[in-house]
Amino acid sequence: MRKYKINRDKPLKEPSKEAIEKYKDFSRLSHEYDRLTRRPKVPIYKDKKMFLVLLLIMLIVFVLTQVIDEEEKDTEEGVNSTQIEQVED
Amino acid sequence: MAQKDRNAFSLIYEKYFERIYRFIFKRVQDEAIAGDICQETMLKAMFNIHKFENRGAPFSAWLYRIASNEVNLYFRKSKKMISVEIREKDVQAIMTEISIENVESEDEQEKLIAALNSLKPEYAELIDLRFFMRYSFKEIAEFYNITEANAKMRVYRILDRLKKGWDSK
Numbered sequence: 220m221r222k223y224k225i226n227r228d229k230p231l232k233e234p235s236k237e238a239i240e241k242y243k244d245f246s247r248l249s250h251e252y253d254r255l256t257r258r259p260k261v262p263i264y265k266d267k268k269m270f271l272v273l274l275l276i277m278l279i280v281f282v283l284t285q286v287i288d289e290e291e292k293d294t295e296e297g298v299n300s301t302q303i304e305q306v307e308d
Numbered sequence: 309m310a311q312k313d314r315n316a317f318s319l320i321y322e323k324y325f326e327r328i329y330r331f332i333f334k335r336v337q338d339e340a341i342a343g344d345i346c347q348e349t350m351l352k353a354m355f356n357i358h359k360f361e362n363r364g365a366p367f368s369a370w371l372y373r374i375a376s377n378e379v380n381l382y383f384r385k386s387k388k389m390i391s392v393e394i395r396e397k398d399v400q401a402i403m404t405e406i407s408i409e410n411v412e413s414e415d416e417q418e419k420l421i422a423a424l425n426s427l428k429p430e431y432a433e434l435i436d437l438r439f440f441m442r443y444s445f446k447e448i449a450e451f452y453n454i455t456e457a458n459a460k461m462r463v464y465r466i467l468d469r470l471k472k473g474w475d476s477k
Contacts, residue, residue, distance in 0.1 A: 221335070221383055222425050225417060226393040234333045234342065242343030243325045245318050248350055255351075 317354055324368060325350070328375050334441060335379045337392055345382055349375040369450035376451075380429060398439050405439075406471040423470055431466045438463050 263269045328349055333342040352374050360370055383390070399420055400411040410416050424435060437443040437451065448459040 221390045221392050223394050223421050224391040225396055225399055225421060227396050231393055231395060232333075232337055234330060234339050238339040238343070239326050239329050242329065242339075242346060243321075244347075245321050248321065248347060248354065249314060249318075251347070251351055252354055 313357075317357065320353070320367075321350055324371055327368065328371055331372060331441075332375055332379055335392060335436070336382065336390060338390075341382070345375070345378050349378050352378070363453070365450040365453060369447075369453070372451055373453075376433065380433075383429070394440050402435070402439050402467070402470070406467050406474065408474065419474075420470075423473055427466070427470075431469075434463055434466055 264273065325346065329342055329346045332345045332349070333339065336342050336345065349371065353371055356374075360367070396417065399417050402424075403411040403416065403420055408416060408420070424432065427435065434448070437448050438445075443451070445456050445459045445463070448463070449456040452459065454462075
């Protein structure tokens with residue numbers, strides 16, 4: 220929050236030239252930019268924990284696809300057998 | 309960012325740092341905080357330079373907008389109250405604009421300050437730019453990326469509100 224205040228007698232605060240020079244530092248900015256954009260040193264698959272997490276995710280996906288495939292097969296077989304029964308009748 | 313782009317940005321940094329720093333300082337009134345916000349502004353500009361579109365407004369207007377957003381973000385995050393000093397004659401200029409007769413009266417001036425302090429931040433920003441930072445309507449228009457007529461309309465609408473509030477007291 221900021222609140223205005225009237226300055227009646229003193230001159231308004233101005234930043235000193237030294238302060239501006241002190242904070243003006245392109246190499247620090249450049250370094251900060253690099254730090255934020257740098258890739259992680261260890262690739263995800265080489266990180267033990269991340270590798271396990273990835274493996275777990277892949278396992279879950281695999282199991283899910285298997286379950287879905289099984290269900291689809293069952294429903295298809297069900298439809299086929301009812302069709303055959305209808306034809307036989 | 310390629311080295312070539314980085315060198316180009318270092319020229320931008322060199323050219324605009326002081327102006328942006330002074331702009332931020334006027335609002336936060338602290339050298340260290342202004343320094344940090346200015347670096348953050350430049351960092352955001354460096355990240356988003358590819359998004360800058362030249363629509364006729366000067367490049368500096370884009371930088372000022374980022375700086376202003378950073379200052380607002382700082383005010384939102386920080387819980388402490390910061391008092392921003394303003395010149396008496398700037399307050400008097402607003403009083404003249406909204407036809408308050410006794411511009412010399414300190415009581416009246418304080419009343420106006422209280423009214424300004426109760427303005428929404430986005431309205432206060434416009435008043436700030438126009439009366440305390442002495443921006444022309446053209447500069448305000450460039451700052452917000454709007455037309456000059458629209459900038460005028462926005463400022464006068466806020467002054468109208470202040471006037472109505474004044475008359476009702």
